[in-house]
Amino acid sequence: MSSLFGKLFQLGHVVPAIDPAMESWRAAGVDAWNVVRDFPVHEWRYQGRTVSVPIDLALAWSGDVQIELIAPRDEAPSMYQEFLAAYPEGGLQHYGYRAQDYEATLARALARGWTYWLGGLVEPGLPFCYLRPPAASPGLLPAEISGVKAA
Secondary structure (H helix, E strand, O other): OHHHHOOEEEEEEEOOOHHHHHHHHHHOOOOOOEEEOOOOOOEEEEOOEEEOOOEEEEEEEEOOEEEEEEEEOOOOOOHHHHHHHHOOOOEEEEEEEEOOOHHHHHHHHHHOOOEEEEEEEEEOOEEEEEEEOOOOOOOOOOEEEEOOOOO
């Protein structure tokens, strides 16, 4: 997937609650968490509609890999709720990549059979999206691609 998305930088976990999940990771040796309650996202799009998806977010690093914990704050429909419906205790849900050219990376992925799942703007000019893998790729996790802030 690195030829399509670039270098893997993140392992994204969807969890029912941030605090117990961080404690589990602390027990495994990942300890320096940056926590944002009610993470501010400028715009969400899910199933073709603009929606509100309140989440708590926690980020930590294990070497060069970012560990992301995402917990929905309510029952609003989202891919996070879809995941927790299938895996109530939470778990690894996606791989994360930063795209130097977000639009070109998204276009290549869609051309190869990946499908848009949820996305939007973290802030104006900083897009992100989650993509479901091609149907012929059983067992492959979704990918998150995010734009890179202009310098």
